[in-house]
Amino acid sequence: MYEIKAKRVLNPSTKMLVLTAPDVTRVCRPGQFVMVRANETGERIPLTIADCDRKKGEITIVFQEVGKSTKLLGSLEVGQSVQDVVGPLGKPTEAEKKYGTVVVIGGGCGTAICYPVAKAFKEAGNYLITINGARTADLLIFRKEMEAISDEMYETTDDGTCGVHGFVTTVLGDLIQKGKKIDLVFAVGPVPMMKFVSKTTEPKKIPTVVSLNSLMVDATGMCGACRVTVGGQMRFTCVDGPDFDGHQVDYNELMGRLNAYRDQEVISDTRWSKEHGGSK
Amino acid sequence: MSEKKQRKPPTKKVPMREQEPVKRRKNFNEVALGYSEKEALAEAEKCMQCRNPKCVSGCPVEVPIREFIELIRERDYMAAAAKIKETNSLPAICGRVCPQETQCEHTCIYGTRNEPIAIGRLERFVADYAREHEEPLPPVTPKNGKRVAIVGSGPAGLTCAGDLVKMGYDVTILEAFHKPGGVLMYGIPEFRLPKAIVEAEVEFLRKMGVTISYDYVIGKTRTIHQLMKEDRYDAVFIGTGAGAPVFMKIPGENLVTVFSANEFLTRVNLMKAYKFPEYDTPVRIGDRVAVVGGGNVAMDAARTALRLGASEVHIVYRRSKDEMPARHEELVHAEEEGIRFDYLVNPVEVLGDDKGKAVGMACIRMELGEPDESGRKRPVPVPDSRFVMDVDMVVMAIGTASNPIVPTSTPGLELTKWGYIVADEQTGITSIPGVFAGGDIVTGSATVISAMGAGKRAARGIHEYLSAKAA
Ligand SMILES: Cc1cc2nc3c(=O)[nH]c(=O)nc-3n(C[C@H](O)[C@H](O)[C@H](O)COP(=O)(O)OP(=O)(O)OC[C@H]3O[C@@H](n4cnc5c(N)ncnc54)[C@H](O)[C@@H]3O)c2cc1C
Ligand SMILES: Cc1cc2nc3c(=O)[nH]c(=O)nc-3n(C[C@H](O)[C@H](O)[C@H](O)COP(=O)(O)OP(=O)(O)OC[C@H]3O[C@@H](n4cnc5c(N)ncnc54)[C@H](O)[C@@H]3O)c2cc1C
Ligand code: SF4
Ligand code: SF4
Ligand code: FES
Numbered sequence: 001m002y003e004i005k006a007k008r009v010l011n012p013s014t015k016m017l018v019l020t021a022p023d024v025t026r027v028c029r030p031g032q033f034v035m036v037r038a039n040e041t042g043e044r045i046p047l048t049i050a051d052c053d054r055k056k057g058e059i060t061i062v063f064q065e066v067g068k069s070t071k072l073l074g075s076l077e078v079g080q081s082v083q084d085v086v087g088p089l090g091k092p093t094e095a096e097k098k099y100g101t102v103v104v105i106g107g108g109c110g111t112a113i114c115y116p117v118a119k120a121f122k123e124a125g126n127y128l129i130t131i132n133g134a135r136t137a138d139l140l141i142f143r144k145e146m147e148a149i150s151d152e153m154y155e156t157t158d159d160g161t162c163g164v165h166g167f168v169t170t171v172l173g174d175l176i177q178k179g180k181k182i183d184l185v186f187a188v189g190p191v192p193m194m195k196f197v198s199k200t201t202e203p204k205k206i207p208t209v210v211s212l213n214s215l216m217v218d219a220t221g222m223c224g225a226c227r228v229t230v231g232g233q234m235r236f237t238c239v240d241g242p243d244f245d246g247h248q249v250d251y252n253e254l255m256g257r258l259n260a261y262r263d264q265e266v267i268s269d270t271r272w273s274k275e276h277g278g279s280k
Numbered sequence: 281m282s283e284k285k286q287r288k289p290p291t292k293k294v295p296m297r298e299q300e301p302v303k304r305r306k307n308f309n310e311v312a313l314g315y316s317e318k319e320a321l322a323e324a325e326k327c328m329q330c331r332n333p334k335c336v337s338g339c340p341v342e343v344p345i346r347e348f349i350e351l352i353r354e355r356d357y358m359a360a361a362a363k364i365k366e367t368n369s370l371p372a373i374c375g376r377v378c379p380q381e382t383q384c385e386h387t388c389i390y391g392t393r394n395e396p397i398a399i400g401r402l403e404r405f406v407a408d409y410a411r412e413h414e415e416p417l418p419p420v421t422p423k424n425g426k427r428v429a430i431v432g433s434g435p436a437g438l439t440c441a442g443d444l445v446k447m448g449y450d451v452t453i454l455e456a457f458h459k460p461g462g463v464l465m466y467g468i469p470e471f472r473l474p475k476a477i478v479e480a481e482v483e484f485l486r487k488m489g490v491t492i493s494y495d496y497v498i499g500k501t502r503t504i505h506q507l508m509k510e511d512r513y514d515a516v517f518i519g520t521g522a523g524a525p526v527f528m529k530i531p532g533e534n535l536v537t538v539f540s541a542n543e544f545l546t547r548v549n550l551m552k553a554y555k556f557p558e559y560d561t562p563v564r565i566g567d568r569v570a571v572v573g574g575g576n577v578a579m580d581a582a583r584t585a586l587r588l589g590a591s592e593v594h595i596v597y598r599r600s601k602d603e604m605p606a607r608h609e610e611l612v613h614a615e616e617e618g619i620r621f622d623y624l625v626n627p628v629e630v631l632g633d634d635k636g637k638a639v640g641m642a643c644i645r646m647e648l649g650e651p652d653e654s655g656r657k658r659p660v661p662v663p664d665s666r667f668v669m670d671v672d673m674v675v676m677a678i679g680t681a682s683n684p685i686v687p688t689s690t691p692g693l694e695l696t697k698w699g700y701i702v703a704d705e706q707t708g709i710t711s712i713p714g715v716f717a718g719g720d721i722v723t724g725s726a727t728v729i730s731a732m733g734a735g736k737r738a739a740r741g742i743h744e745y746l747s748a749k750a751a
Contacts, residue, residue, distance in 0.1 A: 023501050037458060043551060043561040068560055084458045086495040217551070217561075220456055220497055221683050222523040223543035227534055234527065234534065239685065253534055256636030260536040264562030271557055 001081040005058055010141040013065045014109055015074045016050070021085045022057030024049070030116040031093025031211065031243060034059065035219045037084040038072045045069045046216045046238075048113040048188075049088060059085075062112035062141070068268035075276070089219045090242050093186070093209070095120035100183035101127040103175070105168050105197055107189020108134055112142045113211070114188040121186070122149045129182075130154070131171050133193070137162035169196045182206050187246065191255050198246035208246035212237045215258060228254055293398040294323040301616040305586050308470045308554055311613055312376070320405040324352040327397050330389050335399060338387035340733030341368045341439070345384060345399055352402060361410030364403060365418070369442035370435060370481050370732065372411060373464060375404025376473050378729045379607045411480055417487055424448040426746055429513040431498045431686070434462025435728045436519035436719025438482065439735030440742075441490045447743055451489070452513075454496040459550060462521050464728070466550035467542070469580050471587070472610070475549070499689035508714055514749075515714045515742045518701060519735060522720035524683045527676055528572070532630030537566055537638040541573070541581045541677035548584055566673025569593045570641050572627055573677030574603070579610040581675045582619045593619050594669065598626040598646050598659045624648070624659065628666065630674055641669045680725050690715075700724055707741025708734060716742055 006018035024034060028049050035044045051060035065071045076082065095117045104118040111132045122128045128149060133156040134140045140155060140162060147153055154171045155163030164171055168189075175182065185208040187197040194210040201208045214226040214237040221239035228235055231248035235241065297313040298304075304311050315323065333346045343364055351360035364371045378384075380400040388396035426449050430437045433455040441451045459465045461478040486492065498504060498520070507513050525540030527533050544563070547553040551561035569590045571582040574597035582593045595614070597604065600623045604611060615621070624646040631640040645665035648657035682699035694702040694711035701710055701717040708716040718734030720726055 023496065027501070041552075041559045043559075072560075084495050086456070086458075086497060087500065089497065089500055217543055217546055218457070220500075220523075220685060222525070223546050224525040224527065224540040225543045227527075229534060234529075253636070256536055257534070259636075260564060261562045264556065264564075267557050268560055268562070 001083065002085040003081045004076055004078050005056075007076075007078050010062065010112070011139050014062065014112075014139070014141055015065065016060060016062045016112070017073070017076070018058050018060050019082065019085060020057055021059050021087075024059055024085060024087045025052050025054045025057050028052050028059065028088035029092035030095050030120040032088035032090050033219075033242065034061070034085050034087035035089060035216070036061070036073065036082055036086075038069065038076065039083050042072065042083065043069050044084070044086075044217065044219070046089070046213070046219055048211075050112050050115055052116070062109060064109040067265050068272045071269070071272055071276075086219070090238060091240070093117045093120070093211070093243050095186075096124050098125045101129065101181060102184045102186065103129045103131065103172065103182055105131045105172065105185065105187040105189070105193075106133070106142075107168055107187075107193040108139065109141070110187075110189035110193075111140070111146065114186065115142055115145055117186060117188075118146065119149050122151075127151050129175070131156065131168045133157070133168035133189070135159065167196070168193060169200045172197060172200050176200065176204060176206070184209065185246070187211070191251055191258065194246060194249075195251040198249070198251075202247055209243050210246040210249060211242045212244060212249065212254065213242070213258075214254060215260065228257075290394040291326065292395045293401070294319045296398075296401055301618070304471065305583075305617040308587060310474055311471050312609075314408055315401055315405040320352060320402060321355070323398050323402060324349050326390065327353075328390055334387040334389050335384045335397070338384040340383070340729045341736050343368050343371075343384070343403070348406060349397070349399075349402060352406060357406055357409040358413065358415060360406045361415055362418070364406060367736070368732070369439055369485060371403050372407035372477050372481055373435070373473060374729055374732070375400050375402075375407055376477075377464075377468060377607075379727060381608050383729065411477070415484075417484075418446070420489065421446055421448040423450060426450065426514045427452070427512070428742060429454060429507050429511070429516045430519065431504070431516065432456070432462060432519040432521060432719075432721075433460040433482070433492060434519055434521050434719060434731060435464060436521075436731035436735040436738075437462070437517065438485060439732040440517045440519060440718065440739045441735075442485050442488065443736055443739035444742065445485070445489045447739070449742075451491065453490060453492045454498055454502070455492060455494050456497040457550065458494045460492055460494075462519075463523075466546045467577065467580070469545065469549055469584050470554075471583070472580065497685065499685035504686065504690045504693070504712070504715060514746055515716065517708070517735070517738050517742065518686060518710070518715065518717040518721060519719045519731070520683060520686050520721045521731075522680045522682055522700075522725045524681045525676070526679045526681050528627065528678060530627060530629050532632055532638070533676070535630055535632040535638045535674075536636040537564060537673045538630055539673075539675050541571070541577045541675050542680070544581055544675050545577075545584065548588070554584075554588060563588065564673070565589055566638070566671065567591050568671045569673045569675065570596050570627075570669055570671040571675045571677055572596045573679070574599065575605045575677065575679075576607055576610055578677035579606045579614050579619075581677050583614055583617060585673070585675065586617060586619065590673070594622050594671070595619055596622045596625050596627060596641075596643065596669070598624065599656065600624055600648060603656045622669075626659065626661070627674075631668065638672055638674055641671050641674055642666060643669055680720075682721065682724075686721070698724065703738075704741070706737060707744065708738030709741055709745065714745070
């Protein structure tokens with residue numbers, strides 16, 4: 001059992017939990033994730049390690065409540081425990097390295113997820129530009145944290161309620177257009193966002209790394225649920241990734257596979273809402 | 281016609297009661313129901329108590345078969361169970377899943393003229409009896425102060441742990457999943473091996489003093505070298521199995537309704553997707569399902585798909601029935617339940633619609649040619665034989681490969697060209713001092729009992745190694 005030491009509501013649908021998981025903190029590196037199972041009947045879901053306190057033996061996870069499992073997690077309070085936390089899994093992001101100018105792009109909840117990676121880029125001596133996008137102002141998260149480590153920071157909202165009116169790619173496109181020399185782009189967020197970021201950087205061949213979020217079951221390379229096509233090859237996101245070359249990923253296939261359980265997800269979600277009286 | 285000269289007709293095993301095929305194809309309850317006391321006694325009576333029994337030579341963990349059968353005849357079932365547990369920590373499991381027809385029962389002397397003694401069924405009877413009647417723990421061995429880490433709680437790891445704890449070692453199993461048993465828990469379905477039985481056998485080991493840490497992925501959470509150097513284990517046994525799925529590398533394999541057998545079975549067994557939505561993990565099921573492969577894994581996937589509501593399930597196998605590696609009993613059960621078998625057929629492409637769902641599987645027909653390295657006749661394609669099977673879900677059960685997590689995180693560990701760990705056949709020792717290995721991660725996908733045999737030999741190997749070191 002892994003105790004919840006702190007909880008923060010970042011916005012109505014995004015929550016942060018600090019969990020005791022000393023074995024994970026001993027070795028975790030930016031870009032790695034854990035598999036979390038909330039309770040005995042729960043499913044195993046992958047969540048990125050958004051922060052790690054080695055001394056206290058605690059990790060931070062930030063998640064958006066999109067279905068039953070994330071809502072269940074979000075309903076837990078300080079002092080309660082989650083059943084299982086496994087990790088750290090996946091390969092760390094190659095962030096502890098000097099590239100020059102690095103643009104880190106976070107979409108929605110992705111901003112929190114890419115925070116440790118952005119921090120590592122910065123600490124390695126890179127010039128750090130961050131672009132954080134959300135649908136609307138209320139959904140922008142980790143703003144102070146990001147600001148503290150960025151050399152340049154941009155915020156975008158789809159509805160123009162904060163920062164640039166538009167998408168993260170609007171800002172990225174501008175930077176490229178203005179001739180900014182960019183050595184690496186790292187993007188985390190919804191699949192369409194990662195797809196368009198990669199499209200934006202492709203003409204100038206700017207190296208682009210995306211952190212994929214395929215469905216997973218074991219996350220140890222045993223089941224193949226997380227398989228994606230990268231450069232025409234079958235790769236497993238859990239052990240070969242989650243980071244891949246953004247220009248080589250078959251995004252349409254990934255989106256299709258993410259929707260595999262849509263019908264069952266709705267059943268679970270509806271049951272949850274009924275039992276907890278909450279709105280959908 | 282002289283009466284005297286006529287030999288008695290060959291006898292058959294006392295049959296075991298089973299759930300009716302029409303009923304069982306709709307539920308996950310165990311198919312085979314076990315012997316009653318009367319049936320067990322009748323079967324045990326037939327054993328000739330051979331002076332020089334051959335049965336035991338067919339058992340990789342050397343179960344004292346003649347002796348335990350004798351104890352059944354004396355109606356001392358508890359003693360019979362204790363007898364088996366002297367060499368086999370998991371008899372309720374072995375009695376159910378060992379391929380007895382190629383092992384103990386294959387060499388049984390009574391079996392030369394008759395059906396052999398039903399050793400597996402008797403083992404199951406005895407183990408179930410003991411479990412249901414609160415069997416006593418064996419006497420505890422005084423601790424010798426040495427610590428051994430076991431990586432993986434499959435049959436290899438559990439056996440190694442059980443044997444070492446009996447020798448006085450302090451044993452900790454480190455398991456990646458949240459449940460013990462390896463394939464016994466995530467692969468073999470409930471209707472063939474109830475999970476409560478696996479948990480009970482593991483609980484028995486725990487009571488004997490084995491510690492189990494779950495959610496612990498070696499190579500990630502901790503490496504083998506850290507276990508040896510920082511955590512100060514005196515020896516490590518690696519029993520991580522061969523759990524990496526193999527795909528055919530044909531077009532359409534990443535369609536949404538194409539699964540590896542590992543994924544399909546893990547969802548259903550470990551994560552209990554057959555109880556969705558009471559359990560949160562979902563599973564998708566097609567109406568017409570093709571399972572590709574011919575081993576136990578294929579049988580299990582096919583019979584699981586049937587139970588989850590598929591209206592038609594095909595097993596697609598590129599060789600013929602004679603070459604099928606599945607346990608005989610599973611093949612018969614699958615046939616009885618209405619699984620269809622397409623022999624000498626090989627898929628070449630899975631066809632999909634614009635939503636990524638499978639809508640058919642293109643196949644070619646095969647014929648048998650010359651025998652290959654494995655001695656089985658090599659299937660060769662029949663020219664111009666392409667046809668399309670009308671299916672909407674495909675499960676790939678064509679084998680497994682070595683999982684790279686431990687090998688790639690352990691510098692100095694010698695591997696075969698296939699990525700399996702090189703370990704000494706007799707002692708299990710690897711290229712790293714103090715590190716031992718056994719089971720599927722050494723041999724590639726094999727059987728429960730061969731993995732247990734390897735775990736047992738490694739326990740002996742570890743004991744010799746640590747005793748020699750201390751001396
Ligand atoms: C390596 C990795 C790291 C991740 N890190 C985080 C994280 O730090 N924070 C976070 O909020 N999420 C993260 N995710 C995604 C997260 O695992 C899913 O959101 C979660 O499993 C959804 O579970 P659910 O039962 O709540 O929703 P479901 O009922 O499963 O899904 C509800 C909706 O979300 C969509 N969905 C389901 N799974 C995913 C997915 N994996 N990615 C995107 N959409 C999905 C479905 O299509 C559906 O529309 C990560 C995924 C991976 C693979
Ligand atoms: C569906 C199916 C049906 C089968 N049916 C039969 C049958 O009827 N009869 C028979 O004899 N055999 C059968 N087999 C084969 C048999 O189950 C295997 O040969 C046997 O389980 C191998 O045992 P093992 O201990 O080597 O590995 P496994 O049983 O694979 O166990 C390995 C364990 O190690 C854990 N692990 C892996 N990596 C790590 C890591 N890095 N850190 C920590 N833990 C790790 C795994 O989670 C797992 O628990 C079947 C196999 C399958 C898949
Ligand atoms: S363990 Fe398996 S092979 Fe050995 S006697 Fe029992 S059933 Fe036969
Ligand atoms: S070989 Fe067969 S008949 Fe002889 S002791 Fe063994 S089980 Fe009994
Ligand atoms: S999640 Fe099972 S192999 Fe990646």
